[in-house]
Amino acid sequence: PRYESNVPGLYIVGSLAGYPLIKQAMNQGQDVVDYIHGVAVEPVDHALLALQFAALPYAAGVDDILALYQQRIPMFRRMNTLAFRELVIESRVLMSTPDAEAQASAQAKSEQAVKRRAEAQRTRQRAQLAQLKAAGEALTDADAAPPPAPKATSVLRQEDFLFRSGEYSNTFFTIVEGEVTIISEDGSKRFVLGPGQFFGEMSLxxxxxxxxxxxxxxxxxxxxxxxxxxxxxxxxNDEVRAGIDWVFIVRALQQHFAPGLPMAALREI
Structure with missing residues (x-):
C-alpha cells in the first residue's frame, strides 16, 4: 500500500497497485505525491478497513490486524497484501458476543464508528459541491447523491445461526478466531471448525x-x-483455488461415502 515498486524510486499508480483503491472513488494519486515528498500518509483504504474492525476486541492498528490475519490463516498467506486488503473491504467482518449486554455494547461501538465516517463523508461532499459551484460548474444528480453507507463490524450473539440448511445463500466464511459448529441436514451430526479453517465452499x-x-x-x-x-x-490465484477445491472434494467424500474418516485419511484420494 506504499506504492513503491520493486524498482527503487518507481511508484505505481492505477491498475496493478492502485486498482482496488481507485475503485473506491478516492484520489490515490495525491497520496503518492505526498508520500514521495516524505509526508506520512495513510493508505486511502485505511478508513474503510478501520470501520470493518471497529468493534473488534483489539488494541491494534489496521495494518497490524491485517498482518495478524494473514499470518493465522493459510489461505490468506497465499495472497499479496493489496489483494487481501481489497478482499476484506468487499467482505463482512463478524464477531460473536456472549450475551445481550455485550452485544449491545459492541454494536454501539460499531454504530458510532459508522456515524463518524458518514459525517466525515457528508462534510467532504459539501466542500466539494461548494468548490464546483464556485467554479461555475453545473451539478449533476450524481454529484449531489448521498455517499454510500459505510460498512462496519457485524455483531452477533454466540450460538446465532450464520445460515440454515436449505437456504439459498452462497457467501464464503473464514474463521479468524473462535469456532463454528456445522450441523448436518438431518441434525444428527455436528462437527466443529476452528481458526484458519473455512466453510461455505459447497454452495460457493x-x-x-x-x-x-x-x-x-x-x-x-x-x-x-x-x-x-x-x-x-x-x-x-491458483494456490487458493487448489486449496478450496481440495477441501470441497474431501468434504463431499466425507458427506456421501466416508463420514467417519478424517480429512488426513482422504488426502491421497
Missing part, C-alpha cells in the same frame, strides 16, 4: 442451497466474503 462452487447449518461459537471472529469476490479470487 456448486451454486446449490446450503447442505447444513452453521452456528457461531463463543468469542469468534469471521470474515464473510461474497460469492462474486471469491470467484474473482479463485480465477486469479
Amino acid at each position: 462452487i456448486s451454486g446449490r442451497p446450503r447442505r447444513g447449518s452453521a452456528q457461531i461459537g463463543a468469542e469468534t471472529i469471521l470474515i464473510e466474503t461474497p460469492r462474486r469476490s471469491m470467484l474473482k479470487l479463485l480465477n486469479s
Whole structure:
C-alpha cells in the first residue's frame, strides 16, 4: 500500500497497485505525491478497513490486524497484501458476543464508528459541491447523491445461526478466531471448525442451497466474503483455488461415502 515498486524510486499508480483503491472513488494519486515528498500518509483504504474492525476486541492498528490475519490463516498467506486488503473491504467482518449486554455494547461501538465516517463523508461532499459551484460548474444528480453507507463490524450473539440448511445463500466464511459448529441436514451430526479453517465452499462452487447449518461459537471472529469476490479470487490465484477445491472434494467424500474418516485419511484420494 506504499506504492513503491520493486524498482527503487518507481511508484505505481492505477491498475496493478492502485486498482482496488481507485475503485473506491478516492484520489490515490495525491497520496503518492505526498508520500514521495516524505509526508506520512495513510493508505486511502485505511478508513474503510478501520470501520470493518471497529468493534473488534483489539488494541491494534489496521495494518497490524491485517498482518495478524494473514499470518493465522493459510489461505490468506497465499495472497499479496493489496489483494487481501481489497478482499476484506468487499467482505463482512463478524464477531460473536456472549450475551445481550455485550452485544449491545459492541454494536454501539460499531454504530458510532459508522456515524463518524458518514459525517466525515457528508462534510467532504459539501466542500466539494461548494468548490464546483464556485467554479461555475453545473451539478449533476450524481454529484449531489448521498455517499454510500459505510460498512462496519457485524455483531452477533454466540450460538446465532450464520445460515440454515436449505437456504439459498452462497457467501464464503473464514474463521479468524473462535469456532463454528456445522450441523448436518438431518441434525444428527455436528462437527466443529476452528481458526484458519473455512466453510461455505459447497454452495460457493456448486451454486446449490446450503447442505447444513452453521452456528457461531463463543468469542469468534469471521470474515464473510461474497460469492462474486471469491470467484474473482479463485480465477486469479491458483494456490487458493487448489486449496478450496481440495477441501470441497474431501468434504463431499466425507458427506456421501466416508463420514467417519478424517480429512488426513482422504488426502491421497
